[in-house]
Amino acid sequence: MIRVLIADDEPMIRAGVRAVLATDPEIEVVAEAGDGREAVDMVWRHRPRVAVLDIRMPGLGGIEAAAEIRRTAPETGVVMLTTFGEDASILQALGGGAAGFLIKSGEPEELIAGIRAVAGGAAYLSPKVAARVVAHLASTGAGAAGGRRTAARERVAALTARERDVLVLLGTGLSNAQIARRLQVVEGTVKAHVSSILARLAVDNRAAAAVVAHEAGLVP
Incomplete structure (x- = not known):
């Protein structure tokens, strides 16, 4: 059973997330919080496998709460819920230890897939979130965006052909187990490739x- 904490300052959002997760018999919502500080306290009290945090909450925000949870309760994976207007905040959360990034208006199946991936020790980056991050970076200027593209391609060029294959699938949000099935290799091999890629x-x-x-x- 995957134990989950939901943290959002809007009761309707929490209810919606809970309703979606209730459709999966292997996921149990063990606690809810209305702000980041309460979320951190609830993690200590209930020890969920995954904490789903709104990126913006009163008091201690989602990004700060995620960083504190990852620092004090590393066994709990963090999934951030975002909206299309918070691209810069997503970039901040990337450095805060969050393992999953989902759009609130995304498909319900994506929420479940993200929680399952993070619970399994993987990460889940919604393709829409990834696209928005890249678009946000590009919006800072053509020259800077071109420089980042060149830098990214140079970094990717250092990978082996198989590592590139794994990175492509990782970029679409697949877990290690899913990548292993797609490439017809054992999961341990994928884990080794991911470690090398990072x-x-x-x-x-x-x-x-x-x-x-x-x-x-x-x-794409």
């Missing part, structure tokens, strides 16, 4: 690696 790309997590994949043009 080291070669000089990033801290799979979500950040997915952004590099999008910037380099590997993922």
Whole structure:
């Protein structure tokens, strides 16, 4: 059973997330919080496998709460809920240890897939989120965007052909198990490739690696 905490300052959003998760018999919502500080306290009290946090909450915000949870309760994976107008905040959250990024208006199946991926020790970057991050980076200026594209392609060029294959699938939000099935290899092999990819790309997590994949043009 995957134990989940939901944190959002809007009761209707919490109810909606709870209703979606109730459709999966292997997911149990063990607590709800209305702000970031309460979310951190609830994580300590209930020890959920995954904490679903709104990126913007009163008091301690979602980004700060995610960083504190990852620092004090690393066994709890963090999934951030975002909206289309918060691209810069997504970039901040990438560095805060969050393992999943989902759009609130996304498909219900995506929420379940993201929670399952993070609960399994993987990361889940919604393709829409990745596209928005790349678009936001590009909006800072053609020259800067071109420089980032070139830098991303240079970093990707250091990967082996198989690592590039894994990175493409990782960039679409697949878990290690899903990548293993797609490439017809054992999951341990995929884990080894992912570790190598993170080291070669000089990033801290799979979500950040997915952004590099999008910037380099590997993922449509």
